[in-house]
Amino acid sequence: MDKKRKSFxxxxxxxxxxxxTEGFGHGFASLGLAIAAGFEQVFAQDEQILAKFKPFYxxxxxxxxxxxCWNVRESILKREIxxxxxxxxxxxxxxxxxxxxLPQFKNLAETDKVKVHFxxxxxxxxxxxxxxxxxxxxxxxxFSCLKDDDEVLPELGQHFNKEKDGEDAVNLIExxxxxxxxxxxxxxxxxxxxxxxIRLYNFYRxxxxxxxxxxxxxxxxxxxxxxxxQIILYNTEGVEDWADIAQAYREEGYNxxxxxxxxxxxxxxxxxxxxxxxxxxxx
Numbered sequence: 001m002d003k004k005r006k007s008f009x010x011x012x013x014x015x016x017x018x019x020x021t022e023g024f025g026h027g028f029a030s031l032g033l034a035i036a037a038g039f040e041q042v043f044a045q046d047e048q049i050l051a052k053f054k055p056f057y058x059x060x061x062x063x064x065x066x067x068x069c070w071n072v073r074e075s076i077l078k079r080e081i082x083x084x085x086x087x088x089x090x091x092x093x094x095x096x097x098x099x100x101x102l103p104q105f106k107n108l109a110e111t112d113k114v115k116v117h118f119x120x121x122x123x124x125x126x127x128x129x130x131x132x133x134x135x136x137x138x139x140x141x142x143f144s145c146l147k148d149d150d151e152v153l154p155e156l157g158q159h160f161n162k163e164k165d166g167e168d169a170v171n172l173i174e175x176x177x178x179x180x181x182x183x184x185x186x187x188x189x190x191x192x193x194x195x196x197x198i199r200l201y202n203f204y205r206x207x208x209x210x211x212x213x214x215x216x217x218x219x220x221x222x223x224x225x226x227x228x229x230q231i232i233l234y235n236t237e238g239v240e241d242w243a244d245i246a247q248a249y250r251e252e253g254y255n256x257x258x259x260x261x262x263x264x265x266x267x268x269x270x271x272x273x274x275x276x277x278x279x280x281x282x283x
Contacts, residue, residue, distance in 0.1 A: 008082050012070055017041030019069035020060070023049040025219035028197075029089065030072035031057055032223040033081065036088030043069060055198040056094040056224065077239050086248035094224045096201055103186035103199055107179075108206040113153035114283075117204070118143050119212030120172075121158065137213060138233060138261065140172060142271040145278050146211070147176050154178030155207065157217050162191030204228075209282050211274065214242060222249065222256070229255035229282045231274060236260040257281055 018034030020027055020043065031053055034042045043063035044050035050062050063069065075081055108115060121137035146154040154176040160169050169191075173180050181203045182190025189195045189203070197220060204221055211231040212218075221228050226249060234242040246258035257277050261270050 005082050005084055008080060008085065011075075011080070012037055014068070015039075015070040016067050017043055017069045019043050019045060019063055019071050020049055020053060020073075021045045021071055022073045023052040025214075025216035026073045026076055027053060028056075028094070028216070028219035028223045029076060031060070032089045032092045032094060033072050033076075033085060034070070035094075036085060036092045037070075039070070041067065041069075043067065052197060055096045055098065055196075058097065079239060079241060083244055083248055086245050087252055089223070090226060090249045090252035090254060092223065093226065096198055096224065099198075099201060102202050103189060105181070105186055105203045105206060107185050108203070111153055114149075114151055114208045115153050115155055115206060116146055117155045117157045117207045117210040117212065117217070118146055118176075119157045119210075119215060119217060121213060138270065139267050140175070142267055142274055143176075143211060144271065145275045146178075155203075156180040156183075157192070157210070157212065159192040159216070161193060166191065211278060211282070214238075214240065226252075226254045226256075230257065231277050231282060232256065232258045233270075233274070234258060234260055236262050255282065 018037065018039040018041070020030045020034070022030065027049060031042065041061065042057065042059060043061050044053060045063055047062065050060060054060055120140040120143060146152055156169065156173050156176070156178060158169060160166070169180065173183060181192060181200060182188065189199055192200065201224070204217065205225055207228055209229045210217070210221060212233060214232050214234045218230065218232055221230060232242050232246060234240065242258040243260065246256045249256040259270070259273055259277060
């Protein structure tokens with residue numbers, strides 16, 4: 001056992017339970033990692049987080065403020081998660097319950113096209129990853145391979161404010177001759193931002209692949225739907241080691257690729273790298 005692995009297990013051994021302190025992407029990762037680490041007691045820090053993740057894990061409890069807990073997100077941000085723990089996460093699958101009354105997205109089930117979820121940008125971030133939303137975004141042009149394939153239905157998975165950014169989203173959907181959750185059906189989820197994660201579950205589960213900036217959707221698919229192939233785009237100056245996470249998932253049999261970029265990266269070069277992965281690895 002390597003030193004990092006040993007020290008990580010020593011860290012976990014001092015806690016009675018695991019604590020989920022974030023209700024978005026890192027929340028999914030934290031919940032999966034807590035289960036993978038074998039914690040029988042998993043707590044949500046507050047009622048809002050409990051409500052968001054209770055549909056994905058029935059045993060989640062509200063933290064009593066006294067139980068000594070491993071703050072999982074803190075370990076993610078500090079890059080304390082070992083490769084073996086990422087592999088452990090890949091072996092965990094969160095299966096939501098009570099899905100009968102969720103939006104069904106019937107149009108997706110009826111199309112013969114290949115449904116590829118894509119996310120070119122982040123419009124807002126909490127800053128915990130050490131990067132601005134702009135630094136985590138790329139030009140939509142790097143996804144042009146989706147526009148060039150008549151057999152593909154590009155599905156814009158961007159989270160946005162429907163009043164402030166709705167027009168820009170519509171323009172992008174029309175440019176790609178694609179669709180988005182809430183655009184043509186299930187209007188309640190339009191914009192995604194502020195919509196409970198569980199309401200999008202039937203949308204995500206019908207995707208054939210995903211290409212885009214790492215975010216909540218990435219973690220939701222990895223933890224609930226790891227069988228969906230993904231190309232994860234990420235700024236290499238952020239806190240997550242996506243290359244390591246993707247490798248861990250591949251070692252567990254999943255088709256997950258990660259492509260890094262930073263301020264020095266030329267968008268044309270990134271576009272070519274995405275196309276190579278898309279055509280040669282994703283399908």
